Amino acid sequence: MATETIAAIATGMTNAGIGIVRISGEESFPIIDQIYRSRNGRTKLSESPSHTVHYGYICDGEKVIDEVMILILKAPNTYTMEDTVEIDCHGGALVLKRVLETVLKYGARPAEPGEFTKRAFLNGRIDLTQAESVIDVINAQNDFALESSLHQLQGTVKEKIKGIRGAVLHEIAFIESALDDPEHISIDGYGEELMKQVDALAFQIKDLLQCSENGALLKEGIHTVIIGKPNVGKSSLMNALTGRDRAIVTEVAGTTRDILEDQINLNGITLNMTDTAGIHDTSDTVEKIGVEKAKSSLDQADLVIYVADSSSPLDQNDKRIFDLLKEKKVIVLLNKSDLQPVISEQDILSLAEKSNDPVLSISAKDGTGIKELEHVIRKMFFQGEISYNNEIVITNIRQKAALKEALDSLEMVKQSIQDQMPEDFYSIDLVNACDALGKITGESVGEDLVNEIFSKFCMGK
Amino acid sequence: MPCVREEYDICVVGAGHAGCEAALACARLGFQTIMFTVSVESIALMPCNPNIGGTSKGHLVREIDALGGQMGINIDKTFIQSKMLNVSKGPAVHSLRAQADKAEYSRRMRMTLENTDNLTIRQAEVTELMVEHGAVKGVKTFSGAMYFSKAVVLCTGTYLKSRCLYGDTVNYTGPNGLQSADCLSESLREHGIELFRFKTGTPARIDRRSVDFSKMQEQKGDERVVPFSFTTDPEEVQIDQASCWLTYTNLKTHEIIKDNLDRSPLYSGMIEGTGPRYCPSIEDKVVKFADKERHQVFIEPEGLYTNEMYVGGMSSSLPEDVQYQMYRSVAGLEHVKIVRNAYAIEYDCINPRQLYPSLEFKKIKGLFSGGQFNGSSGYEEAAAQGLVAGVNAAMSLKGKEPLVLDRSTSYIGVLIDDLVTKDNHEPYRMMTSRAEYRLLLRQDNADLRLTKIGYEIGLIDQKRYEGILEKERLIEQETERVQHVNIGANALVQKVLKEHKSTPLKTGTTLAELIRRPELSYESLAEIDEERPLLPADVAEQVNINIKYDGYIRRQLKQVKEFKKLEKKKLPEHFDYNQVNSLRIEAKQKLNLCQPVNVGQASRISGVSPADISVLLVYLEQMNRKNSED
Structure with a gap:
């Protein structure tokens, strides 16, 4: 059975060692032939024997993306029983992502949740006894994808995509209602008007794609939570790191009543910073909500920065917070190093019952120690102690692929207009664009279109 | 008590556009067929607009013809004006539409039926369905007569418990004052069939002599007429054509309507049925599109030997006196005389998701249905389903695989798949935008798509079949x-x-x-x-x-190839999806309700996600392997 060729990152997104991009399907070899260059310029990996390893480069045209080892696996002796290529990359998480994007650009599509395993099963590679676990993999990955695709899509981005999709849908509905009821609705000379509209929409999508380059579609990066008791200087730290007066900083304990989020970039490593309200027993209900939120954002944290005020003694509240951090990667900051310290590194580590967490003295107020903090985070990343959330990156790539698909479809609409094709041809690619955007927003064209036609255009006997 | 007892192969209930095609197909395939109608005069009646075809509906007529149905041949013999719509657009949306001489259309079809071997026409109201052990046994009529058969095709149109309304006037009749069928609904319910209540409407018919055509624009037919049927000689359809006339509503018309909205049964809540959005009444248009200053009105002849004309674009259920005011506010209709009032009609139909794509009921073996009874609207949609239901009643008697046309083969396929798969809350009308492979499903290639299938069924003769092979070559x-x-x-x-x-x-x-x-x-x-x-x-x-x-x-073509993959993966009949643990609850419910025949159909049910489809595929593979191990 002919199937589409799929690709995904098959390993974690750490910077620790190598990562693998896996391609499976009929087009695997033609794709790798287009993007592979050996040191002496040879490209035809498809002619190599199965189960051989090749050293060389992944290139997008003239541009070299990464230095890689490539494993050629010919059907049927592969995991999916289809032609498979595995690319071992060396350049770290971000390069891994760019290698995958190059593979997609040359004809693969992002794998659906659990799709490699699904294919392995359907093609008879996996034993019947494992069927249930195959289904579990599909469901688990899908649940995540569903959640991240909608929930983690930032509000404004989501609204923008919905807006673009709505505009495309409206154009289709107009064309379709005119085709269905030509005696009531005329679309003569509509091409010119549509051209302008499609241009504007294509521009908006390009803008979104630009954003996605900076990881702004989904909050891709290391989810970092700043936590500590009230008024230890968490917000000041956030401000020092982001370089903006974002959090409200006052002398009154408990000023940060909600979660503040920001993204910072440390020499190419993205941190999603979440500043939380200070955790302590509180009777103030508004603040209580903030505390609950802080606890729940800890669940998703890849890295926790614990801030203590070195000028005041540790207490039960510190202990209570540390109990929440048992399973987490933590950096401890002794803030307010400009004041007289009353606690030491030893005090805090014994309270936390952790011995290996790095402890730094800083002053968020005057910026002392911030450079050292950045250095520690970078080191942890490159040693693989903390990593990007793999699924978020994958979802982001999927969404980016969908945006590109929508953009390509809009370009085809423009081509049809330029070629003076009849109006009904415009809607073919407009529908494709709408479908592609619907993959992100979770909507499908069918009923939506019928509803749009009937609600916006007056037709019929 | 002694009563009439007769035996047939197949009973067809109803003689509208669905019933006619169904009965003809069954009889032509060699089965003793009896067709019931409440009135022999109303065979192939066109109770609403006087057209056959139009956008996407023209496609359906072409497809019916390509499969060996009658509608195309009949309209080619009885049309009085014809137009190819959308000629400035691409070939996929060219659509043929003809004005019919209604009485002639009806008479011709009746003549064809009367002269078809194996076909009996019987005037009687069917009141009861006879079912034994989940299989249909025949029907009973109002007089108590029993007609036993191996299959029954229900094509009751808008006649089940129908009532016609305008203002606060209610007539408990079918269309045109014809007798309604008030008993069958109950019998269907007793056999576990779920019914919906839908409504539709029609405008007034007016007297030609009271119309001032000088205030309207003349609408002529095409200079060169294209026939509907692939079997009609194009020279035979080059006739003198009648004209239609275009005029408009105006602000005064809209004011009259708005002032009397409270007297419409729709707005007063008297009508419970769900009406079609694509065929809105003039009061709906005025309310919904309040910013429009005028709406088109087409004055169309109902036939050559009548002065009655159809007021296209102004269907209504407003009271009689308001209808006079409203129509008389339109340019050219100032002194119009109404022959028949506009009215809304409410009727019982089924939830078509109870049907297989063969149009057989999932619950009752041998029971088929087609037309407005299945929740559709339009003569052409009805005829298309009637043909498929009739063919499949015959196929089931022959013990052959049913005729199921998928979405990539035809509009008929799209129509039936939509009906049996999707949530349908209003009378369903065909639209070209519903066909995702529109470019392949053109009216000009319906013969190339379907005539070979018609031949396999047995409705297309050898000569026509060979003609298609030669054309392809x-x-x-x-x-x-x-x-x-x-x-x-x-x-x-x-x-x-x-x-x-x-x-x-x-x-x-x-x-x-x-x-x-x-x-x-x-x-x-x-x-x-x-x-x-x-x-x-x-x-x-x-x-x-x-x-x-x-x-x-x-x-x-590439998209179709992808589409076919899931269509080929069959799902078991009467399957309990609760067994598949990993499906989400919503998917389990929807799948249990709909009982799709293949994975493709399952994927089109709203509420079934791509992940559910993956789970289903893995589950199916698991079953297959277990079975082959046993």
């Missing part, structure tokens, strides 16, 4: 040839290009490349194509389309 050969005809930049070529306002050639090219230019076509380049064989016009048309839209056609 010619198209393929000529399409191939045209790709390889080289055209040099010589004087004749440049002259011809200039004549068609096309850019002159700088270097040589192929004939196919030139045909792709928007201003040129296969036909217009005959002069520079010396080797061109003499071909029938319909072959030349196909070659032109194949070449001109090659890229788009190829893309759709």
Whole structure:
């Protein structure tokens, strides 16, 4: 059975060692032939024997993306029983992502949740006894994808995509209602008007794609939570790191009543910073909500920065917070190093019952120690102690692929207009664009279109 | 008590457009068929608009014809005006529409039925369905007569418990004052069939002598008429055509309507049924599109031997006195006399998700249904389903696989798949936008798509079948040839290009490349194509389309290939999806309710996600392997 060729990152997104991009399907070899260059310029990996390893480069045209080892696996002796290529990359998480994007650009599509395993099963590679676990993999990955695709899509981005999709849908509905009821609705000379509209929409999508380059579609990066008791200087730290007066900083304990989020970039490593309200027993209900939120954002944290005020003694509240951090990667900051310290590194580590967490003295107020903090985070990343959330990156790539698909479809609409094709041809690619955007927003064209036609255009006997 | 007891192979209940096609198909396939109607005079009645065809509906008529149905032949013999719509658009949306002489249409169809072997026409109201052990046994009529059969096709249209309304006037009748069928609904419910209540409406009929046509624009038919049926000789349809007339509503009309909205049964809540959004009453249009200053009104003849005319665009259920005011506010209708009032009609129909794509009920073996009874609307939609239901009643008696047309083969396939798969809350009307492979499903190639299937069923004769094979061969050969005809930049070529306002050639090219230019076509380049064989016009048309839209056609063919993969994965009948643990609850419920026949159909049910489909695929594979191990 002919199937589409799929690709995904098959390993974690750490910077620790190598990562693998896996391609499976009929087009695997033609794709790798287009993007592979050996040191002496040879490209035809498809002619190599199965189960051989090749050293060389992944290139997008003239541009070299990464230095890689490539494993050629010919059907049927592969995991999916289809032609498979595995690319071992060396350049770290971000390069891994760019290698995958190059593979997609040359004809693969992002794998659906659990799709490699699904294919392995359907093609008879996996034993019947494992069927249930195959289904579990599909469901688990899908649940995540569903959640991240909608929930983690930032509000404004989501609204923008919905807006673009709505505009495309409206154009289709107009064309379709005119085709269905030509005696009531005329679309003569509509091409010119549509051209302008499609241009504007294509521009908006390009803008979104630009954003996605900076990881702004989904909050891709290391989810970092700043936590500590009230008024230890968490917000000041956030401000020092982001370089903006974002959090409200006052002398009154408990000023940060909600979660503040920001993204910072440390020499190419993205941190999603979440500043939380200070955790302590509180009777103030508004603040209580903030505390609950802080606890729940800890669940998703890849890295926790614990801030203590070195000028005041540790207490039960510190202990209570540390109990929440048992399973987490933590950096401890002794803030307010400009004041007289009353606690030491030893005090805090014994309270936390952790011995290996790095402890730094800083002053968020005057910026002392911030450079050292950045250095520690970078080191942890490159040693693989903390990593990007793999699924978020994958979802982001999927969404980016969908945006590109929508953009390509809009370009085809423009081509049809330029070629003076009849109006009904415009809607073919407009529908494709709408479908592609619907993959992100979770909507499908069918009923939506019928509803749009009937609600916006007056037709019929 | 003694009563009439007769035996047939198949009972068809109803003699509208669905019933006619169903009965003809069954009888032509050799089965003793009896067709019931509440009135023999109302066979193939057109109780609403006087047209056959129109956008997407014209496609359906062509497809019915290609499969061996009757509608196309009948309208070709009884039309009084014909138009190909959307000719300035692409070939996929060209649609034929004819004005019918209603009485003639009805009379001709009745004549055809009366002269078909194996077919009995019986005037009687069917009141009861006889079912035993989950299989249909026949029907009972109002008089108590029993008709036993192995299959029953229900095509009751809008007659079940129907009532007609305008203002606060209610008539408990079917359309046109015909007797309604008030008992069958109860019997259906007793057999576990779920019913919906839908409504639709029709405008007034007026007296031609009271219309001032000088205030309207004349709408003429096409100069060269194209027949509906592939079997009709095009020369036979070049007739003197009747005219339709265009006028408009105005602000005064809208004011009259708005002032009387509270007297409409729709707005007063008297009507419970769900009406179609695509065929809104004039009061709906005025309310919903309040910013529009006028709406089109088409005055169309109902036939050659009547003065009655149809007021297209102004269906209504307002009271009689308001109807007079409203119609008389329209230019040209100032002194209009109403012959029949506009009215809304409410009726019982089924939730079509109780049907397999063969149009057989999932719960009752041998029971089939088609037409408005299935929640659709329109003569053409009805006829298409009637044909499929009739054919499949016959196939079930023959013990053969049912005729199931998928979405990539035809509008009929799209229509039936939508009905049996999707949530349908209003009378369903065909639209070209519902067909995702529209470019392949053209009215001009319906014969190429379906006639071979019609032949396999047994409704198309040998001669017609061979004709299609020959046509296919010619198209393929000529399409191939045209790709390889080289055209040099010589004087004749440049002259011809200039004549068609096309850019002159700088270097040589192929004939196919030139045909792709928007201003040129296969036909217009005959002069520079010396080797061109003499071909029938319909072959030349196909070659032109194949070449001109090659890229788009190829893309759709690729999509169809993807689509077919899931269609081929069959799902078990009467399956309990609760067994598949990993499906989400919503998916389990929807799948249990709909009982799709294949994974493709399952994927089109709203509430079933792509992940559920993955789970289903894995589950199916698991079952297959277990079965093969046993």
